[in-house]
Amino acid sequence: MLNWNGIRSRLRDYPWWLVGILFLVLGTFYLILTQPTFNEAFAFIKAGLSVTLSTTFSAFGIALVIGLLAGLGRISSNVLIRNIATLYIELVRGIPMLVLIFVIAIVVVPAMVSGLNALGATLAENGLPFLAALFSGIENKEVPMTARAITALAATYGAFLAEIFRAGIQSIGKGQMEAARSQGMSYVQAMRYVILPQAVRNVLPALGNDFISMLKDSSLVSVLAVRDITQVTRLYTGQTFRYQEAFTTLAILYLTMTVILSLLVKTIEGKLRRNE
């Protein structure tokens, strides 16, 4: 006997969207394998993959540190720290990401470099030449665009991750901090050993989703002439005028990476929920 209701409900819940994506991805890779024009475009574009991935990974690593510190700052009882953290987060949230990337790469990084140089000069005047050497050696034009792009992405996403960490910390019941403090742990120890391990676990899926967003937003660094897959694609189309092949390949490359990652995040999410 066929169980029609079972089959019907299974068909209804089936992830057809994933089949659609798989169709698009496989279709494009079929074109890449069979069509010389697609094949050439792909060979050219994939050279940017390592830049896209290394930019995303390094920027995300730095953003995790910034985000954790800013998130802790947001809930600090110290008025100054709390306001600095909030100022940073609101600044980032109030400026379009594309503009922010320009501003950080072209304005903020050079300003930081001259700041460091000035610090070096002051140290040298005060008879600390060995320390001064650390700061005065850097020059603006020496900061590569890749580093500026990573800084820009990290600073932007640091603010997003700060809000995730803050929410994660605040989702842990107040009794946990009280129990830890009542045992004589300092605030920092209680955070480190009791609150954060729980909070981070809770926000793992959210962090994963922001990683995916960052992978996509890393395409914005092409405006700084960093040779990620988007920039390489633009260079390729500039030479060959094969817009259709190049941009289709580019889109499918992003899609392939993000879908794999989001399936990974969903798996982690499911595991966490099961262990609750």
Add this chain to the structure above:
Amino acid sequence: MNNPDAMIFMRDLHKSFGTIEAVNGVTLSIGRGKVMVIIGPSGSGKSTLLRCINHLEIETAGEIWVDGEKLTRDQTQLNRIRAEIGMVFQHFNLYPHLTVLENITLAQQIVRRRTKAEAIEIARQQLDRVRILRKKDDFPFQLSGGQQQRVAIARALAMNPKIMLFDEPTSALDPEMIKEVLDVMLDLVEDGITMVVVTHEMGFARRAANEVVFMDRGKVVEQAAPEAFFTNPQSERSQLFLSQILNK
């Protein structure tokens, strides 16, 4: 003045939350090795008073001495004194991401600076003392409420505290689990540790307390030996409270 024999001494203690006077001028002294049971209606300031003793709440006025040392806002002093005061909460507040054993070794290692081996040894002893050693590798969510509360007691005891504070330790438990927790607490009384217990378990108060304190609206209304208090309550409010709680 400070009573030198007292383990805990508080003078004219006040704690307000905005306009609410949660604790409104309490003077109490708890001797070494003595057990004080605090009772009173909900919202009368029992928890707040208890939480002032280890500065989870900071008093708005008044003074507290613990083992002859006056509490200040100095964080280093506070952390040191808190390590000497075990606290057991109504909702256990075990660390859910750690196993039973890890729950008990964590603060030993980072606050008492014991080695892992020492901490584990002490944790085993304390788990044995609360009769739950076989659950040492479970996570808190795998335990019943009564078991969780006994682990919480073991966690506090592992720090070798001079004082144990209990805030309604059995109120969140199913009736059949209350006894196992009270039995463990009675053992502690035998061992002579100074205890302050907020509870509605009148049987425990009768058996264990040296003194019963009845609080209402932030004030100590009556303070007496348990026999005297239960057989012959003086104030109208404590009579009313007792009749309500005993007729439940």
